[in-house]
Amino acid sequence: MEARQPVEIFMAVTKALFIRELNMRFTSGKAGLFWTFFKPFMQVLVFVLIKVVIFGRASDNIDYAAFLALNFTAFNMFKNIISASSGAFNANKGLFVYKQVKPIDTIIARIFVEIFISGIIIVIFVFIGIYFDFDLDVKSLPMVALAFISIILFAFSFGLLVAVGNKFYQSIGKVVNILLTFLMFGSAVFYAIEMVPVEIQEYLLLNPLTHFMEMLHGNYFYVLDDRFVDYRYMALWTLSFLFLGMILYRKLEERIISE
Numbered sequence: 001m002e003a004r005q006p007v008e009i010f011m012a013v014t015k016a017l018f019i020r021e022l023n024m025r026f027t028s029g030k031a032g033l034f035w036t037f038f039k040p041f042m043q044v045l046v047f048v049l050i051k052v053v054i055f056g057r058a059s060d061n062i063d064y065a066a067f068l069a070l071n072f073t074a075f076n077m078f079k080n081i082i083s084a085s086s087g088a089f090n091a092n093k094g095l096f097v098y099k100q101v102k103p104i105d106t107i108i109a110r111i112f113v114e115i116f117i118s119g120i121i122i123v124i125f126v127f128i129g130i131y132f133d134f135d136l137d138v139k140s141l142p143m144v145a146l147a148f149i150s151i152i153l154f155a156f157s158f159g160l161l162v163a164v165g166n167k168f169y170q171s172i173g174k175v176v177n178i179l180l181t182f183l184m185f186g187s188a189v190f191y192a193i194e195m196v197p198v199e200i201q202e203y204l205l206l207n208p209l210t211h212f213m214e215m216l217h218g219n220y221f222y223v224l225d226d227r228f229v230d231y232r233y234m235a236l237w238t239l240s241f242l243f244l245g246m247i248l249y250r251k252l253e254e255r256i257i258s259e
Contacts, residue, residue, distance in 0.1 A: 013100050017092075017109030025113060040076055040121055041128075044068045047190060061223045062192075063135030069125045071189045074148060074216055077118040078155045078209065079180045084110040085159030086166045086173035089256055096257045103256045104249060107163055111156055135221075143219035150234060151212050157241035164248045167256050188213040193228045201228070208237040 025036070048065050088106040095101045129136045138144055166173035187209040193201050204210050211234045218226030249256075 009100050010105065013105050014109050014112070017105055018112050021109050021113045022116065036117060037121060037124070040072045043072045062221055066129060066135045067221070068190070069129070070216060070220055071213060073118060073121055073125065074151055074213065075184055075187065075189050077114055078151050080114045081111050081152065081155035082159040082162055082180060083177055084114055085156070086162045086176060088163055089167045103253060104160070107156070107160060111152065115152065138220050139222050140219040144216060147212060147215040147219060150215065154208070154212060154234070154238045154241070157238050157245055160245035160249060161241050164245060164252060164256070167259070183207070183209065186210070188217070192217045192224055194224070208234060
């Protein structure tokens with residue numbers, strides 16, 4: 001019997017882990033499953049109501065419901081990938097007795113689960129948008145797709161770094177989850193950068209996630225553009241996290257498996 005190639009082993013392991021994680025996610029309880037899909041819709045509804053009550057219905061030619069749906073889907077996917085990655089090693093420790101299963105495979109499988117769930121949420125949002133006649137006219141669908149892929153890569157890079165640290169110091173994961181909650185308010189989720197005062201813009205743009213969100217805004221809505229986006233800044237943060245995360249992972253992989 002011919003030995004399988006490393007890529008074939010990786011694909012088989014990732015598929016098995018994906019199915020396992022997905023099964024656990026969908027059978028963990030009706031309340032948890034319901035909240036997984038209901039949360040983004042509640043977020044959009046609450047902030048649309050706040051916008052209407054405080055500022056009125058006018059929204060600078062932007063469909064605010066579509067704006068929030070886009071942003072919350074992207075941010076929640078980013079946040080959930082990092083949260084899922086941070087606990088991947090500890091949750092799957094028992095599987096590391098199998099030589100085919102590498103710790104990083106568990107992170108990749110969890111990322112695919114989050115992408116799958118986000119995809120379902122996007123489809124539901126699209127159907128709701130069609131029914132309520134929201135603004136679904138996308139300026140550049142390929143660039144919007146590229147923005148989501150960029151967010152996934154950034155989240156993976158950051159998540160890997162957090163996962164390695166959290167394996168040995170579990171307080172790291174807890175601190176990061178708290179920071180991610182506050183990060184939502186400084187990452188252009190509720191607003192586009194051009195909507196805030198100029199003196200605040202420069203501080204918000206120090207946050208790399210703001211650039212990813214602005215990439216989404218500028219390529220979805222015709223009335224917005226990506227002039228605030230620094231693509232080199234995005235790449236620098238992503239590659240820096242990836243480089244540092246991979247170095248620490250390769251150096252500590254044996255300890256991650258044994259401890």
